[in-house]
Amino acid sequence: MxxxxxxxxxxxxxxxxxxxxxxxxxxxxxxxxxxxxxxxxxxxxxxxxxxxxxxxxxxxxxxxxxxxxxxxAQQQFNHTFVEVRNIAQDLKSANRDYQAKVVSKRGITAAMLNDELRRKFGLEKAIKSSELKDATDIRSIKNLDSEAAVLYEVKIIHFADGQPIQFEERWVDALKVPEFIEQDFSVVNTSDYLIAKSPLERGSYTIRALAAPDEIAALLQITAQSPTLVLCRQTYSAGQVLTFVKMWHAGERYQFSGEL
The missing domain is CATH 1.10.10.10 (Winged helix-like DNA-binding domain superfamily/Winged helix DNA-binding domain)
Structure with missing residues (x-):
């Protein structure tokens, strides 16, 4: 790229x-x-x-x-402490046909970051590369306004029996997982790949009911402003945010459940 x-x-x-x-x-x-x-x-x-x-x-x-x-260090960095659900496995275990379609993937430079991504990944306001001593040293200033990607972004539609059930928007620290963007995510599951490369130690999430914006509605093949369940999750590896993801679910086709 x-x-x-x-x-x-x-x-x-x-x-x-x-x-x-x-x-x-x-x-x-x-x-x-x-x-x-x-x-x-x-x-x-x-x-x-x-x-x-x-x-x-x-x-x-x-x-x-x-x-x-x-x-x-005497810590179990080779184990996963966060249970991350894999929609591919969930659907296959329910004997449903699963497919994934990659909508887009790209590298995001510091200049392209919006406020939400800056906040989630702890990136401060971008500065001009002319003010840096080393324009390739991204992580020392965390946000360098250059041509180097600081995050990777992928957007994927997940299908159950040919019907879109989840739209995934994911951002990943490009320096921590440099080969992430090269993967074929119509075959490789994003969460599985990240766990294998940088085992997750903790995370946090929220689930909200939101009306589907036009773009999301079109991707999920539902009417605009239809109800969706949106899971936002950020997970950490080695003390820093590794990935932030938004998962949009068609409200009439998906539910969250568990055991107490």
Whole structure:
């Protein structure tokens, strides 16, 4: 994608460390490679490695012990603490035919962010890239007005027996899951993919009844202003918001239920 720049070196190091933790190569309490070893492996300065380790320590993924090294923090980052419902599995378990159609997907730059996304992802007001020392260093200022994508956006219609039942609007931290936008979400479920790449540790959600705007009504094949159930959810990984999603459900075709 044209708008996505190369991932900064410190972020590549962070991603590699997280991959080793999530794959089980480095367990909780294990020492990770030294700064010198990581610098040689990635062909960067120790200062760059230090930044990656410092950020992961602040995110409580790693624990740095003076004179001993850096260790995987004693937390279960390889488990999911948030139950995230998968509509594909729910429909298939109910013996209904399931299909997904991707309406759109794109990278969103800092300049394209609206107030809601800035607030959800903790992104401050975008500043001009000319004011930055390093225009590729997105996460240090969190909002850089450049051509680099800070979020990925996907919009998907989920069908049950050929009838649209849910419209999903999802935004994902582009630096935490850089390959997200490359997936075929007519085959891969978004929640399953995110859990596999960055296990979720907590989340929050709301469910509201809203009249369907024209665009949503057209996608769900219902009359404009018909009732819909809208689930908004944000989930966290390593202490930060990983994804925010809005799921619009045709009110007459969907209900939420559970056991007490």
């Amino acid at each position: 044209d708008t996505i720049k190369a991932i900064p070196a410190y972020q590549r190091i962070k991603n590699a460390i997280l991959d080793n933790i999530h794959s089980g190569k480095w367990q909780a309490g294990n020492a990770i490679s030294t700064e010198m070893a990581l610098a040689e492996e990635f062909g960067v300065s120790r200062m760059t490695v230090n930044r990656a380790l410092k950020e992961l320590s602040e995110e409580r993924v790693l624990e740095r012990r003076q004179g001993s090294g850096t260790f995987v």
